[in-house]
Amino acid sequence: MVVRIGIGLGNLVFLFSGKRKRSAKINLDIIFADSKSTNEKNKIIKKSFQNLAVSALQCLWATRDTENRVRRLIEGEPVGLDILRQCLKKNKGIFFLTAHYGNWEIMGLFHGYLGICPLSSIVRKLDNPYLDKATKNFRTLSGNKIFNRNESPLKIVRELKNNGSVAVMMDQNTAKGGVFVDFFGQKAASPRSLALLSYRSGTPILPLFCYPTDKGTYRIEYGPEIRFEKSNNKQNDILKWTHQCQLFIEKVIREDPASWMCGHRRWKTRPPKEKGTRIY
Numbered sequence: 001m002v003v004r005i006g007i008g009l010g011n012l013v014f015l016f017s018g019k020r021k022r023s024a025k026i027n028l029d030i031i032f033a034d035s036k037s038t039n040e041k042n043k044i045i046k047k048s049f050q051n052l053a054v055s056a057l058q059c060l061w062a063t064r065d066t067e068n069r070v071r072r073l074i075e076g077e078p079v080g081l082d083i084l085r086q087c088l089k090k091n092k093g094i095f096f097l098t099a100h101y102g103n104w105e106i107m108g109l110f111h112g113y114l115g116i117c118p119l120s121s122i123v124r125k126l127d128n129p130y131l132d133k134a135t136k137n138f139r140t141l142s143g144n145k146i147f148n149r150n151e152s153p154l155k156i157v158r159e160l161k162n163n164g165s166v167a168v169m170m171d172q173n174t175a176k177g178g179v180f181v182d183f184f185g186q187k188a189a190s191p192r193s194l195a196l197l198s199y200r201s202g203t204p205i206l207p208l209f210c211y212p213t214d215k216g217t218y219r220i221e222y223g224p225e226i227r228f229e230k231s232n233n234k235q236n237d238i239l240k241w242t243h244q245c246q247l248f249i250e251k252v253i254r255e256d257p258a259s260w261m262c263g264h265r266r267w268k269t270r271p272p273k274e275k276g277t278r279i280y
Contacts, residue, residue, distance in 0.1 A: 003216035006057045010050030020263035021045060023280055027262050031184045031253070047258035054216060055103040059138065062106065066141050070109045073217050080206075080222030081116070087204040087225060088117055093160030095194050095205045097226065099171035099249050100261035102210030102218055105139065108167065110220060111208070112142025118164040120145040120156070122193075153193065160203050167208065168194045171249050171260070173268045180271045181243040184250055186279075189269040195241035199234065207248055212259050 014021065028041040036044075062069040087094050094117065098104060111119050121139065125148045126132035136146050147155055147166075156166050170190060178189040198205055205226045211219045226248060228241045253260045267279045 002057045002061050003054050006054030007050045009057075010053040011046070013049045013053065014046045017049070017263075020049075023265050024048065024263040026280055027264075027266060028257065030186050030267065031257065044258045045262060048260065048262045051102075051212060051259055052261060055105065058103060058216075059105050062109070063138060066109065067113055070106055070113065070142070073103070073106050074110050075213055075215075075217045075219050078110075078114075078220035078222060080224070081114075083223035083225060084116060084206065087206055088163060090202070090204060091163050092201055092203045093163050094165040095160075095198055095203050096165055096167040096208040097170060097194065097205055097245050097248060098167055098208045099169055099252070100264065101171070101252060102212050102259050104169075104210055106218065107208070107210035107220055108139060108144055109142045112144045118143065118145065118159070118162075119167060120147055120159050120164060121167045122147050122149060122156070122169070124149050153197075156193070156197065157201075160197070160201060170194065170245055171253075171266065172264060173266055175269050178269070179239055179242055181239060181246055183246045183266065186267050187271050187274070188246070188267050190242050190246060192238055192242055194245065195228075195238045198228070199230070199237060199241065205245065207252075209252055211256070 024045040025041060028036070028044060032041065058073060062073070084094070096119070098107075108119060108121060121144065123139075123146055126135060139146055145159070159166055168191060174189040174191050177192070179192045180187045181190050182188070183190070194205065197203060205228075206223055207221075207226065209221055211221065213219060226244060228237070228244065231237055265280050270277050270279070
């Protein structure tokens with residue numbers, strides 16, 4: 001029932017959300033250029049809106065009897081738990097590289113219920129204080145922690161020193177403090193914290209993604225670990241490592257773009273040399 005209602009709501013969003021639909025169309029033009037027709041791109045956008053609506057309703061459904069319902073939404077045991085445990089043996093914490101793909105909220109809760117290592121997520125504080133509080137309460141139901149983007153990075157460092165994990169969503173526009181690297185061939189403002197802190201501390205970077213099934217459930221996959229090499233140029237290394245993380249996200253999105261939140265204005269912030277250029 002949740003899936004059916006969500007698909008219906010997604011259809012309404014597709015019909016009446018002109019601004020988001022235009023942003024999604026621009027994004028798919030960047031990603032696929034002429035390799036997909038306008039009709040194919042519209043089908044992807046519609047399915048993406050449906051998936052987002054289904055995910056939102058599933059989160060509402062999971063506010064009661066949370067652990068049982070979250071576990072029901074995940075198919076079998078996650079892939080790559082052995083990789084996760086091997087990374088934890090390094091005792092340097094873990095950075096989870098992830099994105100707004102599948103049902104990332106349910107994925108985070110499920111990780112907390114596994115009890116393998118604490119999870120902290122870096123999020124943007126919502127403008128509505130009541131919605132922000134409700135969202136924070138939901139995200140921490142399985143023991144996870146929340147860090148706001150504007151909080152001191154020392155909190156992240158402490159979490160890693162305690163061999164905890166920190167999830168970083170690297171598919172959104174970083175308006176302040178980011179670096180510009182290619183994302184589907186177009187410069188995109190991206191967070192540098194993951195590459196910078198991993199460079200300094202040797203913290204492993206492990207992809208974590210939630211892949212939808214045809215039944216309204218999800219498969220979770222950890223890894224493979226992304227390994228980097230250092231050179232004598234730290235700044236170039238940070239850029240290179242950040243780009244490698246974006247390349248992994250690219251690969252995931254190309255395989256199933258409809259599972260990505262494709263209406264986000266990913267390329268909104270432009271490099272200084274493109275001052276005045278507007279993508280959207």
